[in-house]
Structure formats: structure tokens, C-alpha cells
Amino acid sequence: MPLVNTKEMFKKAYEGGYAIGAFNVNNMEIVQGIIQACKELNSPVILQVSGSARKYAHHKYLYHMITAAEEETGLPIALHLDHGSSFELCKDCIDGGFTSVMIDGSHLSFEENIEVTKKVVEYAHSRNVTVEGELGQLSGIEDEVSVEQENASYTDPKQVQEFVTRSGVDSLAIAIGTSHGAFKFKPGQKPQLRFDILQEVMELLPGFPIVLHGASSVMPEYVSTINQYGGQMADAIGIPEDMLRKAAGMAVCKINVDSDLRLAMTAGIRKHLALNPTHFDPRQYLADGRECISAVVKYKIENVLGCADKA
Numbered sequence: 001m002p003l004v005n006t007k008e009m010f011k012k013a014y015e016g017g018y019a020i021g022a023f024n025v026n027n028m029e030i031v032q033g034i035i036q037a038c039k040e041l042n043s044p045v046i047l048q049v050s051g052s053a054r055k056y057a058h059h060k061y062l063y064h065m066i067t068a069a070e071e072e073t074g075l076p077i078a079l080h081l082d083h084g085s086s087f088e089l090c091k092d093c094i095d096g097g098f099t100s101v102m103i104d105g106s107h108l109s110f111e112e113n114i115e116v117t118k119k120v121v122e123y124a125h126s127r128n129v130t131v132e133g134e135l136g137q138l139s140g141i142e143d144e145v146s147v148e149q150e151n152a153s154y155t156d157p158k159q160v161q162e163f164v165t166r167s168g169v170d171s172l173a174i175a176i177g178t179s180h181g182a183f184k185f186k187p188g189q190k191p192q193l194r195f196d197i198l199q200e201v202m203e204l205l206p207g208f209p210i211v212l213h214g215a216s217s218v219m220p221e222y223v224s225t226i227n228q229y230g231g232q233m234a235d236a237i238g239i240p241e242d243m244l245r246k247a248a249g250m251a252v253c254k255i256n257v258d259s260d261l262r263l264a265m266t267a268g269i270r271k272h273l274a275l276n277p278t279h280f281d282p283r284q285y286l287a288d289g290r291e292c293i294s295a296v297v298k299y300k301i302e303n304v305l306g307c308a309d310k311a
């Protein structure tokens, strides 16, 4: 099958009480590591590209690697723009073969957010591309924009019906206490998510797919490997896995993971170079990084997302 949009994936995920993993990709080893895991577990997947990943690796390289992954496996794969910052960027990605885009107007006023989201939806829907919008602001760093914890804001459930109806989006990212990056809570702070907001949104939008950004669990084994081999990630804290599983059983159909991949790849490469100080062939250490990516994705599919055998 060619690359797919997210419509069918989300419908099945909602009905089945599981979530699809949306993994950020920046280079070939990351794409291959993710796809290897999805192939072994027969899982659908969303490969997402941020604006800065697109600048780093270039649109055509990413597009062709991801279509190659689809050709090789035949899995349902959606190619998604993560945190689209403008109509023009979304349009470029749609014109260049992406099957899904996010327009992130969460920093705008409610009316401006609806206006730009609706414009993207009109362009996307006429080309069979699905659109994710966002209401509420997460803390953390994304695409070079940093939002301090005190400036982050939870989604107001009272706004969601109007936003979805007027904009026409296919899925909605909401802020319930997750955040981007590897330092999601302060040391000693108890991780908490606002499941009351998710529950209220779910009741107001029955059957509608919700998206969770900033959802890495910051897996301790990779953090400790990094620290063991010269890194400094001591205070990294993520979202507890039981909370992610609970969200996946509710209306959350898409769980975004980037930081866990970064940590795993860095751990694999640091360990390889520390144990093999004479190695200088990038294929040797990148292969270990790719293995770690694959292991993380397999672990997520089986223990957090629940999407094995759903391809």
C-alpha cells in the first residue's frame, strides 16, 4: 500500500483502546530502527518530521527513505509533519507527499488558531491529507522555541468542541501536563497528568482521536548508560508508563516519542565508542545506535502502545 493518512489508523486505535506510536525521524538509522521493530511486530506507525528535522535532513531525503520503508514492508505508514508552524510549511509538506500534517497554532489566540488551522484543513482535505491541531501549550523545547513550565497552559475543555467543529481538524493535541524533552519534572516533583481534562474532552468529543505530545517516558536504562559512559543526564525524568497506557486506553490514539529515541541512540553510540576506542567507522557505532532505536520502539509497541499485530 502507498503511504496512508491517519484516518483509518485512528479509527481502529480508538475502537481497540490502543495508540499508534508517532516517532520523530532525522536520519536513515532512525528510520530503519523504527521500521525494523514495526516489521517484527506487524505494527502500523507514524513517522514524523519536525520543521528542524526537515532543515537538517532535507525533505526529499526523508520522503524517499520513508517511501522506501513502505515499499520494503507494506506496513501502514503515515508520513506526518510535526509542529507545523505556518500554512506555507504545511502546504510544502502536502505538496511534497506527506500524508498528514500538524498545524500548531497553540501559541496564537483562539480565533487566530482556528483561522490558520481551518486554512490548512481546507488545503489538506482536498488532497486526502489529515490534519492535527493543538489547543493548550506544553512546556519544554520544541523546534527552537522554549516554553517555561510556568507559561505552559492546560487545554480548556470548554473550547474543544468549538475548535474542532469550526476548524475541521481530524485529531487534536491537548495539554494535560506532559512536556517536550528529557526533563519533564523537577527532581523530587511527583509526575502527574490531568486525566480529568482528558476525560472531559473525551465526553465532549465522543469517538474523536486525541494526541499526546511530550510523551517519552525517559527510559532509565538509557539514561544510566549515557551517564555511565561520560554523559550528564542525571536529572532526566519522563512520563510514567502506566499513565501512558491509561491514556492509550482512553481517547488518545497518537503518542509522540522523540526524546526516548534520542536517549537510546546516544546511549548505544556512547557505549560503543567507550568500549571500542579504536573504532572510527561510523557504520560500527551507528549500527549500535540503530539497534537501540529498534529495541525502544519494540518495547513501546508491546508495553505501552498496544499496537502489535494491528497493521
Ligand code: G3H
Pocket (backbone or CB within 6 Å): 024, 050, 051, 052, 053, 082, 083, 141, 142, 143, 144, 180, 258, 259
Ligand atoms: O516536539 C518536538 C520534537 O521533539 C522535535 O524536535 O524540532 O528538535 O526536531 P526538533
Ligand code: 13P
Pocket (backbone or CB within 6 Å): 024, 082, 083, 179, 180, 181, 182, 212, 213, 214, 215, 216, 217, 256, 257, 258, 259, 260
Ligand atoms: P518527547 O520530547 O517527550 O519525546 O515528545 C516528542 C513530541 O511531542 C514530538 O512532537
Ligand code: ZN
Pocket (backbone or CB within 6 Å): 083, 142, 180, 213, 214, 256
Ligand atoms: Zn510535540
